Amino acid sequence: MIDVVQLDNGTAVLDPGDMRITAATAPKFKEEILGVVEGGSHRLILDLKGVNFIDSTGLGALVGILKRLGPRGDLALCGLQRPVATMFALTRMDRIFRIFPDVASASAAFEQV
Amino acid sequence: MQVVVADDDLGERLVLKTVLSRLNYEVEATEDGAAALEALERGSASILLTDITMPEMDGLELVRRLRETDLGRYIYVIVFTGLGASEARMRGLEAGADEFMSKPIDTASLVARLRAAERLMTYERDLRAKNQRLQEANRIIKDDLDAAASAQRALLPDPDVRICGCRFSSVFLPSRAVSGDVFNHFRIGEGRVGFFGADVSGHGVRAALAAVALGYMASEEFFTNMAVRRDDGTLQPKRVADVLNARFFREGAETYFTLFVGTIDERLDRLVYCQAGYPSPLLLGSNGRARFVGEGGMPVALLSDAIFDEGSIGFAPGDRLVVYSDGVTEAANASGEPFGAERLASSMRDMRGDLPQVALDHLTRQLAAWTEGEPLEDDVSLIIIDRENPQ
Known part of the structure; x- marks a missing residue:
């Protein structure tokens, strides 16, 4: 279950906890996050500090979420562990997603908009 | 639904056969354990009513053998015991019996038990059919995956x-x-x-x-x-x-x-x-x-x-x-x-x-x-x- 915290500035912080986002877990992961989006949250911070691996299906799911949010929504990622950061660099997804060290810096970046 | 009866007493067999036939069961009445087991293996009955004391193979041995045999379906077993025979019931349970009835047989409680057995057996049969369909579907998926894999390798x-x-x-x-x-x-x-x-x-x-x-x-x-x-x-x-x-x-x-x-x-x-x-x-x-x-x-x-x-x-x-x-x-x-x-x-x-x-x-x-x-x-x-x- 993904832990959701609503911040005062209208941003939802999502923490999926310790997991691997793979073919086995990605569909449920995506469904839960899209549930939050459908609940009215369009500014999301996804805290990946507990995620130690993302495979190709997992990356596809993240891009799917980004596309679903569309131009009016906002998604920031933070807390990337090394294997996840390496994967993002290899696939250049670090240019597609907004990536921050932690929730505080991601939230501050949202405030400035 | 088919029922097999095992009882060495001719009178009891006739009574059971009459009662069960009237309830629209197809009955095969046998006089000892070996004949009952053979009838279960040959036919498609899913309920067995058996007495305990019989010559050659007795009721408990019959149940034990039945549970060791793979018939591809479950047989619901009701064992007849004497009144208050808790010792016999214990051994019956160990052998694999599902239910007990005391003799002389009370028709009303026999009907109630048979209906319960029938419900269970219908459920079991549905599950078995579903399981077969799943196995079939699984086999088709496996074949498709194999075909996809060899197309990829080619x-x-x-x-x-x-x-x-x-x-x-x-x-x-x-x-x-x-x-x-x-x-x-x-x-x-x-x-x-x-x-x-x-x-x-x-x-x-x-x-x-x-x-x-x-x-x-x-x-x-x-x-x-x-x-x-x-x-x-x-x-x-x-x-x-x-x-x-x-x-x-x-x-x-x-x-x-x-x-x-x-x-x-x-x-x-x-x-x-x-x-x-x-x-x-x-x-x-x-x-x-x-x-x-x-x-x-x-x-x-x-x-x-x-x-x-x-x-x-x-x-x-x-x-x-x-x-x-x-x-x-x-x-x-x-x-x-x-x-x-x-x-x-x-x-x-x-x-x-x-x-x-x-x-x-x-x-x-x-x-x-x-x-x-x-x-x-x-x-x-x-x-x-x-x-x-x-x-």
Whole structure:
């Protein structure tokens, strides 16, 4: 279950906890996050500090979420562990997603908009 | 519903037969355990009513034997005991009886018990039928997966091919689940070679189908048309990624693939490549140096407006390039640690002076030792490209 915290500035912080986002877990992961989006949250911070691996299906799911949010929504990622950061660099997804060290810096970046 | 009765007393048998027939059961009345077991094996009854005391095989032995026999269906067993025979009931339960009734038989409670048994047996039969359908469906899915896997494998090149001064040696290790690795190499004009490695995201039939479609499309003709500029003949592997991105991208779909396209010009000793999310190949120079090639790049068919880049390196006789899918580096050992690019590089450096097939065998064995022979989670593609010295 993904832990959701609503911040005062209208941003939802999502923490999926310790997991691997793979073919086995990605569909449920995506469904839960899209549930939050459908609940009215369009500014999301996804805290990946507990995620130690993302495979190709997992990356596809993240891009799917980004596309679903569309131009009016906002998604920031933070807390990337090394294997996840390496994967993002290899696939250049670090240019597609907004990536921050932690929730505080991601939230501050949202405030400035 | 069919019922088998076992009782050595002729009078009791007749009474039971009459009562049960009136309740619309098909009854086969037998006079001892052996005859009852034979009737159950031969017919399709799903309820057994048995007395305990019988000559030859008694009721408890009958139940025990019945439970040891695989009839492919469950038989609900009601055992007749004397009044208050708790000891006999205990032994009956141990033997595998489901229910007990005391004699003389009270018709009303017999009817109630039979109805309960019937409900259970109908439920059991439905479950069995569903299970059979599931097994059948599972078999069909397995066959489809096997067909997809062999279609995918049929597209792969021979494991040892020489094209224009390059020797391509490859190995493909399929994963437990069908997944989507594909690679190939061809001559794309005078003194030029094109090659690619691709890995479709996800597993199963969808990934394998996409891999097969990609394998068919990325043909020698396609490469020759796309990767070589028509006007001045320069190499442009990026165009392969551009065209494949346009062809394979579909809004709302999440199947995409990582790709490495390389083109080698023998006369210029150069390799021009486009890396699209595929792992960085390892270059082992004839000077003894080893390094990874490429800075990464967006995968193909993930984004409609993806931008692909080209890079270029010297690739002269004596140089070796090792192309591998992430199934190699992500193969995990028992404690979840991935094999990793550094281990791959170190293995390939050790085998630098060996024939390519020997180096591939060595690495394959190291991988198997790392995963302790467990089936691979993801397809493994390994291609060694040697620039050979002119004869």
